[in-house]
Every structure is written in structure tokens, then in C-alpha cells.
Amino acid sequence: MSTEHRGAAGPYIEYDGLPVLHATEVKLPLIHPYAPVTPGRYVTPGGGRLTIRTPEKPAHIRITLDHLGCPAQLTEEKNDAFKRLALAAEGHCVHAGCRHVPAYGGGVLRSFEVRNGSITLTAFVRAALAVELGDFGPADRLLQESEALAGPVRREGEEDQASDG
Known part of the structure; x- marks a missing residue:
């Protein structure tokens, strides 16, 4: 194990070949893609920190995925x-008549809201873990299922922005 100090927030520690973790995170359980999924905080196979919790809106589960220190993600x-x-996930909310601001933030800290009774927590988490490992099929299948149910969920201009890069 090697220690790397990153200022007041450190120290960060190399853990089982994964990107460095904060000293308080090395005791987090590793989540296995085929293990049962329950609310809690985990280290993912791709080196992220996954937090699953029920927010103040009980109709949704909030999932955050933090990839701090892992540029490969x-x-x-x-x-x-x-x-x-x-x-x-947003498509299922649209279908259910739930109009909240989509809870997605890109970059190093990704945040999602999944409506209870729509995409199962296990399917959503497994799709996120698959993306980490480079398999985009499960995420694409969930989007296709959602759009078959609720129609296109992309906002105007998103496809144009994606093709500009």
C-alpha cells in the first residue's frame, strides 16, 4: 500500500490496485456486479465510490458515483x-408524470435519481458498473426500454451539442 498526501483532504491510499482512496474509504465494501444491491456506500470495480440512498422524495432513490482520482472513468x-x-431513468419519470429536474451531473461526481417501481435498483447499478468497465450495452438497453415506454427523452439541442465535439 502506498500513501499519497493531497493536502488537508488527504491522505489518499492505493487500495487493491484501484485508484487512490481517502483513508476513510478503504474500509468500504467492494460491490460485485452480481451481488445483491442495497442502499449504502461502496467501492466499485472501476475504482469509483457508489452511494445509494433514499432522498427526501421517497418516490426516488438517489445514486451517486464518484470517480475522483480516476481519469480513465x-x-x-x-x-x-x-x-x-x-x-x-428520466424517461420513466416522464411516463409516471413526475416532473423534477433530472438529477444527473457529469464529470467526476455523477448523480442520478431512479423512480421506485421503474428501473430496478439492481439493473440500474449493474448498468452503471458495466459502463465503468467499458460495456455500454446495459445502459443502451435501459434507454431503449425507457423510450419505448415514454417516447424520446432527449432535450432539444442535445444531439447537436453531442455532434459538435
Whole structure:
């Protein structure tokens, strides 16, 4: 184990070949893609920190995925796949008549809201873990299912922005 100090927020520690973790995170359980998924905080196979919790809106589950210290998770392809995963969750909200601001933030800290009774928590988390490992199929399938149910969930101009890059 090597220690790396990053100022007041550190120290960060290399953990089982994954990107460095804060000293308080090394005792987090590793989440396995085929293990049961329950609310809590985990380290993912791709080196992220996954938090699953029920927010103040009980109709939704909030999922955050933090990839601090892991530039391999911040590629354009993975950002686009995580965005499609967020759109899949949003499509179920649109279908249910739930109009909240979509809870997706790209970059190093990704945040999602999944409506209870729509995409199962297990399917959503497995799709997110698959994206981390470079398999975009599960996220694409969830988006296709969502759009079959609710119609296109992309906002105007998003496709234009994606093709500009």
C-alpha cells in the first residue's frame, strides 16, 4: 500500500490496485456486479465510490458515483454512456408524470435519481458498473426500454451539442 498526501483532504491510499482512496474509504465494501444491491456506500470495480440512498422524495432513490482520482472513468464515451443511463431513468419519470429536474451531473461526481417501481435498483447499478468497465450495452438497453415506454427523452439541442465535439 502506498500513501499519497493531497493536502488537508488527504491522505489518499492505493487500495487493491484501484485508484487512490481517502483513508476513510478503504474500509468500504467492494460491490460485485452480481451481488445483491442495497442502499449504502461502496467501492466499485472501476475504482469509483457508489452511494445509494433514499432522498427526501421517497418516490426516488438517489445514486451517486464518484470517480475522483480516476481519469480513465472520465472519457467522452463513458460520459455519454452515463448520460444515456440518466436519460433512461428520466424517461420513466416522464411516463409516471413526475416532473423534477433530472438529477444527473457529469464529470467526476455523477448523480442520478431512479423512480421506485421503474428501473430496478439492481439493473440500474449493474448498468452503471458495466459502463465503468467499458460495456455500454446495459445502459443502451435501459434507454431503449425507457423510450419505448415514454417516447424520446432527449432535450432539444442535445444531439447537436453531442455532434459538435
